Amino acid sequence: MGNANADHLIDRILAEANETAAKIAADADAACAQIASERDRKIAENAEAAAKRRDVAVKEILDGAATRARLDGKKEVLAAKRQVLDQAFEAAYAALCGSSTETLAALYGRILSAEAENGDTVAAAKADKAAVSAAVSASEKSLSLSEEEASVERGFLLYGKGYEKDCSLKAILSELRGAEETKVAEILFS
Numbered sequence: 001m002g003n004a005n006a007d008h009l010i011d012r013i014l015a016e017a018n019e020t021a022a023k024i025a026a027d028a029d030a031a032c033a034q035i036a037s038e039r040d041r042k043i044a045e046n047a048e049a050a051a052k053r054r055d056v057a058v059k060e061i062l063d064g065a066a067t068r069a070r071l072d073g074k075k076e077v078l079a080a081k082r083q084v085l086d087q088a089f090e091a092a093y094a095a096l097c098g099s100s101t102e103t104l105a106a107l108y109g110r111i112l113s114a115e116a117e118n119g120d121t122v123a124a125a126k127a128d129k130a131a132v133s134a135a136v137s138a139s140e141k142s143l144s145l146s147e148e149e150a151s152v153e154r155g156f157l158l159y160g161k162g163y164e165k166d167c168s169l170k171a172i173l174s175e176l177r178g179a180e181e182t183k184v185a186e187i188l189f190s
Helices: 002-097 101-115 126-138 169-189
Strands: 121-124 155-160 163-168
Touching (some): 101 126, 121 126, 126 155, 163 169
């Protein structure tokens, strides 16, 4: 029986070892499953966070592009409106330049009435010598007409004691544009 007891003892030790090994393997499998589950949860969390960051970044890029497109569109519309305004004032200048001598003399007379002082000297542009001369002659103020031509294309320069006033058609329209551009834009674009 000695061998039988030894065999029985060996079988019991082997059974206990197998049982312990199976328990260790089951515990290891459970730990591995828990680690895998935690890994999968973290991967899902990271994927969700990355998707949210991606969505926010895409939205920011699209919003930025849309904003830039709107601003570029507004700039182009504004540039087109500016071009129309420029053309309107250029047409007004051309119309003034094409006016009769009598019409220009009346305009220059109103300018002299508003801007000139007694004793001032008026230098006319070559193209408007006759109209300026008529305006100076008709003025109620004591003015003298210079023999020298003004260095302006149309209109005249007014010289007084210590000052010079640019009364050229371009200067008058530029001043008018500064004062009335908003009203002109409202008329043109409303």
